[in-house]
Amino acid sequence: MGRYYDENYDQLKQKLRHMVSAVQQMIGDTIRALTDDNVALAKEIIQKDEEIDHLEVEIDELVIKLLALQQPMAVDLRFLVTALKVNGDLERMGDQAVNIAQAVLMLHDKPGGQIVDFSLMEDVVQFMVEGCINAFDSADTALAQVICDRDDEVDEMNRSIIHQLAVYAREHPDHADRCISLLLVSRNLERIADLSTNIAEDVVYYIQGRFIKHSGKEQH
Amino acid sequence: MVSGEPAQAEMLDSKMSTRDLNIYYGPRRAINAISLSMRRNHVTALIGPSGCGKSTFLRALNRMNELIPSVRTEGDVLLDGNSIYDRSMDVIDVRRRVGMVFQKSNPFPKSIFENVAYGLRINGLSDKRVIAEQVEKSLRNAALWDEIKDRLYTPALDLSGGQQQRLCIARALAVEPEVLLMDEPASALDPIATQKIEELIHDLKKQYTIVIVTHNMQQAARVSDYTAFFYMGDLIEVDETERLFTKPSRKQTEDYITGRFG
Numbered sequence: 001m002g003r004y005y006d007e008n009y010d011q012l013k014q015k016l017r018h019m020v021s022a023v024q025q026m027i028g029d030t031i032r033a034l035t036d037d038n039v040a041l042a043k044e045i046i047q048k049d050e051e052i053d054h055l056e057v058e059i060d061e062l063v064i065k066l067l068a069l070q071q072p073m074a075v076d077l078r079f080l081v082t083a084l085k086v087n088g089d090l091e092r093m094g095d096q097a098v099n100i101a102q103a104v105l106m107l108h109d110k111p112g113g114q115i116v117d118f119s120l121m122e123d124v125v126q127f128m129v130e131g132c133i134n135a136f137d138s139a140d141t142a143l144a145q146v147i148c149d150r151d152d153e154v155d156e157m158n159r160s161i162i163h164q165l166a167v168y169a170r171e172h173p174d175h176a177d178r179c180i181s182l183l184l185v186s187r188n189l190e191r192i193a194d195l196s197t198n199i200a201e202d203v204v205y206y207i208q209g210r211f212i213k214h215s216g217k218e219q220h
Numbered sequence: 221m222v223s224g225e226p227a228q229a230e231m232l233d234s235k236m237s238t239r240d241l242n243i244y245y246g247p248r249r250a251i252n253a254i255s256l257s258m259r260r261n262h263v264t265a266l267i268g269p270s271g272c273g274k275s276t277f278l279r280a281l282n283r284m285n286e287l288i289p290s291v292r293t294e295g296d297v298l299l300d301g302n303s304i305y306d307r308s309m310d311v312i313d314v315r316r317r318v319g320m321v322f323q324k325s326n327p328f329p330k331s332i333f334e335n336v337a338y339g340l341r342i343n344g345l346s347d348k349r350v351i352a353e354q355v356e357k358s359l360r361n362a363a364l365w366d367e368i369k370d371r372l373y374t375p376a377l378d379l380s381g382g383q384q385q386r387l388c389i390a391r392a393l394a395v396e397p398e399v400l401l402m403d404e405p406a407s408a409l410d411p412i413a414t415q416k417i418e419e420l421i422h423d424l425k426k427q428y429t430i431v432i433v434t435h436n437m438q439q440a441a442r443v444s445d446y447t448a449f450f451y452m453g454d455l456i457e458v459d460e461t462e463r464l465f466t467k468p469s470r471k472q473t474e475d476y477i478t479g480r481f482g
Contacts, residue, residue, distance in 0.1 A: 003479055071438050073465050073477040209467030 005070055009079075012062050016083060019055045020133050023090045023097075026052070027129050027192060030097040031122045033104045034185065042108075045101040052094035059087045075206075082206035086136060089195045089202075093129070096188040096195070103181045103188075112178045116164050118189065121157040124150060125189050128196035135203045147200035148212065154193035161186040234298075235260035235429035236281060236318070236399055241295035243276055243285060250276050252453045253295070258399075258446075263421060263430040265444035265461065267437060269476065272450040274433045278401050281431060282318035283311050299399070316343065319397035323404040325384035327376035327391075332359075332368055335376045335387055339395040354394055361427075362390035363420050382413025389420065400424065402432040406439065418443050437477055441465045449473045 026048055033041040063084045066072065072080055128147050135144040162183055169179040201213050234257040243251035251273045258264045266274040276285065283304060285291040297304045304314045316339075327335050336355040345351055355372075359365040364386040368379070376387055385405060392400060402421070406414040421430060421443045434440050440447050441461060448458040449472075457470045468474045475481045 073437065073441075074468055074474045076478050077466060 008062070008066055008070070009076075012059065012066065012080075012083060015055065015059050015062065016087065017137070019052070019059060019087065019090050020137075022048070022052055022055065023093050024129060024133060026094055026097045028126065030100045030104075031118075031126065033101060034118065035122070037104070037108055039105060039108050042101040042104040046098055049094055049098045052091055056087055056091040060084065063087070078206045078209060082136075082202045085202050086199050089198050093192050093195045096192045099188045100185050103185045106181045107178060110178050110181075112175050115168055115175070115179065116161050116182055116186070118161070118185065121154060121161070121186070121189050124154055124157070125193050125196075128154070128193050128200075132196040132199040132203065135200055136206075139203070139207050141204050141207050144200040144203040144207075145212075148197050151193055151197040154190055158186050158190040232257070233260045234258065235300065236431070237298050238277075238280070239296040239298065241277070241280060241293070241297065243273070243280055243294075244292040245288075246290045250453050251280070254455045256448055256455055256458060258429055258431055260429050261425055261427075262445040263425050263432060263443055264446045264448060265440035266431065266433045266448050266450060267435075267440050267476075268450035268456075270435075271452075273453040274450045275403055277450065278320075278403055278431060278433050281399070281401055282315045282320055284315075284320065286311070316395045317397055318399040318401060319392035319395065320401045321385070321389050321392050321403070321405050323407055325381065325388045325408075327379070327384050327387055329375070329377060331373045332376045332379070332387060333372040336390050336394045339391060343395055355390075358390040358394040359387075361393050361424070362386045363416060363423070364390055380413070382409050382416060385409060385413070385417060386420065389417075389424075393424075397428065399429045399431065402430065404433055404435060407435060414439070437465070449476060451476070 026045055029041055029045055032038065033045065063080050066080055070076070128150055131143055131147045134140065135147060165179045165183050165186075169176050172179075201211075204210065204212050237255070237257040239255050241251055241254045242249060254277060256264075256277075266277060268274050279285045280293060280297055281304075285293060293305065299314070299317065303309065304318070328338060330338070333355055336358050337351050340351050340354055345354075356365060356369075359368065364383060367383060376384065379387060385408075389400075389405070405421075406417045409417065418439065421432065424430060425445075432440075432444065444461045446458060447461045447464045449456045449464070449468075449470075451472055457464065457468060457473045459469070464473065465477060468477065
């Protein structure tokens with residue numbers, strides 16, 4: 001049955017979709033800027049952060065309004081709490097993309113070859129970002145679980161890249177600055193994967209009302 | 221019926237419980253085989269749309285339905301494990317042990333003092349000092365004493381709506397019941413008076429077992445420990461309140477508490 005205040009929920013969903021596509025595009029662009037050493041694109045990404053911040057506040061305000069005025073229960077309550085958390089996670093993803101874009105600018109000023117290959121990590125991270133967003137949009141807990149399961153892979157890639165960079169920096173001390181920037185990029189990609197996992201975990205809470213956070217143990 | 225694990229486990233310190241309770245108005249069955257336990261010193265809220273049977277169920281808990289000629293009751297209601305419908309049970313005693321507060325406050329057209337003392341007198345108490353002590357204690361327990369201690373002998377009907385309702389609670393408490401049944405006790409009150417009643421319920425459960433019918437789901441969520449959802453005479457679901465309002469097990473409950481029907 002439709003409810004007279006459902007349009008408020010529709011409005012929130014629409015704004016969240018807007019946020020999602022903005023962040024998704026930002027992360028795709030970031031990875032492209034990194035791969036292609038594209039300074040202009042990196043600068044665009046840094047500017048886009050303001051739009052994301054603005055959207056985050058709008059969504060928070062709308063959720064708070066609905067919590068206060070509708071006093072939601074059950075699935076409505078779980079949806080609003082999830083929306084609030086997903087919103088924060090998306091904004092932080094945007095921040096990580098900005099960090100990578102800034103690293104792209106620094107790396108451009110200090111040329112020195114590829115050193116490490118991010119392509120595999122980028123693929124998994126992009127899969128996780130898109131997957132968690134689709135899971136939220138289509139209330140798909142199976143997909144959410146797949147996303148959670150892939151987080152360890154990214155953690156492992158991050159460790160491996162840090163190790164490679166440490167070895168390289170020891171052998172080429174004159175490239176230490178470049179290695180540090182690349183290390184931060186790796187760390188930022190890994191954080192984006194973590195945030196995707198958070199969103200996927202929150203999707204499971206939204207749909208099923210159970211917490212799967214922290215060491216995969218179900219909590220009540 | 222679906223129940224949460226600890227909520228209805230046989231029988232976690234149950235003060236009152238019903239067993240396969242059926243209630244008929246003439247040929248029409250209004251309550252369908254409901255078995256529900258109400259935990260000692262806890263608040264159980266009954267929710268559901270109008271006509272779902274929650275008030276009928278509540279009235280069965282102190283045999284108030286017997287005052288309606290066409291009502292027939294089957295099954296059983298236990299108070300401390302003993303049937304309140306047993307022939308050896310005195311109905312007056314049942315109603316003393318299981319007190320009731322109604323939606324509309326209904327003080328007698330007497331003084332504040334006499335309203336509370338009335339039940340004591342008809343229970344055979346005549347010692348003025350004991351009566352005065354008991355009246356004060358009841359008014360204190362109903363969080364009304366400080367507001368009216370200087371005008372105990374003024375008409376009860378001069379009190380505000382919220383005060384009248386607390387007076388009725390004091391009147392119910394005066395005869396020292398064990399269980400307090402409340403049928404929408406705050407539905408006619410403003411938010412401040414409502415909050416006072418809710419705070420009172422919170423305090424009273426230390427001494428009493430409380431069963432409350434309410435149409436206000438936020439109120440049920442605030443004041444109760446367990447919530448039972450009734451629909452068309454059936455008990456659809458009962459669970460810890462926190463769980464029922466965040467993650468109900470049954471779709472009918474979900475639809476009702478999110479306003480998708482009812």
